[in-house]
Amino acid sequence: MSKMPKWADTILIPLFSILLAFFFSGLVIFAIGKDPFNAIMVMIDGAFGSTGGLGYTLYYATNFIFTGLSVAVAYHAGLFNIGSEGQAMLGGLGVALVCLFIPFGHWTIALPVAVIGAALFGGLWALIPAYLQAKRGSHIVITTIMFNFIASALIGYLLTRVLKVPGAMSSETARFPESTHLPTFHEMLAPLGIMFNKNAPANLAFVVALVACVFFWWLIWRTRLGYQIRAYGQSESAAKYAGISPSRIIIITMMISGALAGLMAINNVMGEAERLIDNAVEGAGFIGIAVALMGRNHPVGIILASILFGFLYQGGAELALWEGIPRELVVVIQALVILFTGALDNMVRMPLERLFVALKRKEG
Template sequence: MDRLPRWADVALVPFVSLTLAAIISALVIVAIGQDPWEAITVMVKGSVMNAYGWGYTLYYATSFIFTGLAVTVAFHAGLFNIGGEGQAQLGGLGVALTLLFIPWPHWTIALVAASLGAALFGAAWAAIPAYLQAKRGSHIVITTIMFNYIAASLMIFMLVDVLRPPGKMDPATANFPPATHLPSFNEIPGLNAIFTSGVPANVTFFIALAMAVVVWLLLWRTRLGYQIRAFGKSEPAARYAGINPTKIIMIAMLISGGLAGLMAINNVMGEAERLLGNSASGAGFIGIAVALMGRNHPIGVVLAALLFGFLFQGGAELGLWTKIPIELRTVVQGLVILFTGALDMMVRMLLVRIFALFRTSRLEAA
């Protein structure tokens, strides 16, 4: 099959996939008797046309950057980590244990400690499926899926029987100490001139961007990154070159799980300021779509995370201001995943044929 130009592969294929998803979404809205133009207007106004909407869009995008990067690192090693949801929940447990039982004098120190706790717990949860893959041959997709359910059950036990404050009915921990409060955008000098009211977006957003840079440097500017990508491209060739498969599988999954666990500093420490049940809220699964749409590149992951942040906040606005059910955002997300993932080859083949027709026309004209 002919190859697409680099710019078309990077930009045009995702654009066409999004356009097709938008068209099908519009048809679904028409089918339920609603106005698709009203839907897109409400979504845009509520998510990117004012500072309040941006505060929520960037908050959601922050979580998706972490989980998208987690999938990206594993993917480059030829591993499909579907356990980001469970790893993010265990990251939340690491944050809670770090902040509840150690008195931190300031949020900056608490943030460093909570980040380490989140990353370590997320990495530890990813290490078990990684070991099973590397040593026992268990498929990473199956084991990471199973560990999502184990993580959910473990979190219920911890929140109901271990960490729930006496006399409380909610399956949640106590509130974290005030000294651990992370500044939201409306509390950061300079940004508070734009974000004048309270928003959930906080300093974690900048950590997520920093992690995107770190992942890029790791994968494309270090020897370890080269080994990870070489192993992902061809395991037999990597073995022949002396690359240790067990080492690469373990390291890639530990980094992936650590990145997924880091998501918890955004929603557990930054927004809820306590550990709640189902703290990941599906962000681990959204990270898979973010990585696919972002072509498993950190820049693409950041852009795709912003898109899904827009969909989440826009979908919430739909449920609030229109008769269109909020569940429609799930339909839109599913369509985006369908066209950017499962039907990616269909879109690619269509564009290849179009480019081939133009190429033939130019040759005939010459």
């Protein structure tokens, strides 16, 4: 770590990784006979060129911020939570139950209750694997990934048998009442005289995500619990020696992690779909792992990485729409970014480190 200044570690490495990923994506696009420069322009223009596109980019980014924070908080305790997907699904259930069955006069009242519902359901879903890890030693990676399938089956069951609108074909709940609809960016910014596309799905949940980021920073670096989480993550034996109870940390951290994942439902279920649909999370829980990795488990990094993935999602949609680039290839481009920023981290890190060492020597 000392070989490089901190700014190089946090900015230069991800930047180089992304450039490499885009270079190889360009080669792939070139290989199928399309113009890579045109493609990248279409992606950038589609994702940031209009308030409509930006609205979609930020909508996807909001999802990834929540799941990224969820993965990151567990990571600080040395736990690898790959169950954010399932926890976010259960969060959706919490939001749906709150919005469907409690009558609210206005969204300002509905929002805090829905936040509690989402966090509670997501947190409780993470509690079971956490308990199994803390008290029974079942590995959290295995249990959380299994719980994704259980969550999917549970939601599928509820949507096809219990919560479904009778007679309807789609497995989804009824639409939430008008009074629970969160304001979109269009409604939020219009009073300020900014005209934001009224059909874009970005909504107030983006602000909730930013609040969650501040909460995350405060929790991890400014509280006693955060210190304990980090201490436990660095060294279990040292933490034990300092009187920190491992099982307590595992359970509390996983519940916070699950709650953050569950909060994603404020965006996709309450803010966008305004009803609970099957498979509403659509892999955002897994993208959260890449986001946390790339964002170096820091809220600012997570926000930036989320916007990058939001850009890939929305830009990718534009590629599919206007360039006739098949959606499978869009997934390839996303995968290349994950590959270079996550798995091949050292490929960029080592030469950069050498470069900095050489530079230092020169100065010296």
